Amino acid sequence: MSELIATVFFLLLSVVLGGVLVVLLEKKNQVRFIKLSLALSGGFLLAIAFIHFLPELYAEAHTTIGIWVLAGFLIQLFLEYFSGGIEHGHIHAHANKKVPYGLLISLSIHSFIEGIPLANTEVNVHNHEHLTGHHHHSLLLGIILHQLPVAIALMTLLRQSLIKSSTSWILLILFGMMTPLGLTFGSLIPMGSAIPFMDILLAIVVGMFLHISTTIIFETNENHHFNLAKLIAILLGVGLSMSLI
Secondary structure (H helix, E strand, C coil): CHHHHHHHHHHHHHHHHHHHHHHHCCHHHHHHHHHHHHHHHHHHHHHHHHHHHHHHHHHCCCCCHHHHHHHHHHHHHHHHHHHCCHHHCCCCCCCCCCCCHHHHHHHHHHHHHHHHHHHHHHHHHHHCCCCCHHHHHHHHHHHHHHHHHHHHHHHHHHHHCCCCHHHHHHHHHHHHHHHHHHHHHHCCCCCCCCCCHHHHHHHHHHHHHHHHHHHHHHCCCCCHHHHHHHHHHHHHHHHHHHHCC
16 A cells, blocks of 8 residues: 555656746756656656566467557557647647647546556565566656656646646646556456456557657757757666666
8 A cells, every 4th residue: 555655646746846847947948858858758668668568468478469569559649649749748839728628638548548557566566476566666667757748848838828827737737647547447457357458458558658759769859969968868768777677
């Protein structure tokens, strides 16, 4: 229970911290921080997908697991049609004081889905059945590292849309609650079922991670110096993942 509370706390903290940083940082620094933190999370997500989760999923010998990874990739592609690519730091704000419901729903679905496998790893830390404690920490850290820059981008967009500050914070907190809600939902899924629901959901999340991380990594910038900083951030993310093996 204590680890569950800590998991929820850090998930919410990453989103709240993102909102606080928007208030503290200047606009120019916001954009740079978002891009570099996304590069760090992109490198980390790509590395944990290949090093931690894909070997684990294929070791279970589920012949259809590749289909579910591809499904996750395509689901993320579909969600980004509505989010406008805010997961990659793309902020397209309009000063019309309107709540971007499509974007919020898309981000919420993404966060809810990626929170579900956390319930599986939470259980198996104690039961030692499938995913190890290292994998739980990898998944949790990957989500946190990505939630932070997304929260910054979301809060920046809400403020630029001239939405009231109180409304912006409420919407940000609601977004932050989606991953813990996914974790709660995942805890209700029967672990002993003949259908490997959790493996399927983890494969979908891995596919989503692959889409996000590759898009972040392969996005280009004209500024050579920024590209170098981005490369260093990506390598740091990969190195962080390697340290969790």
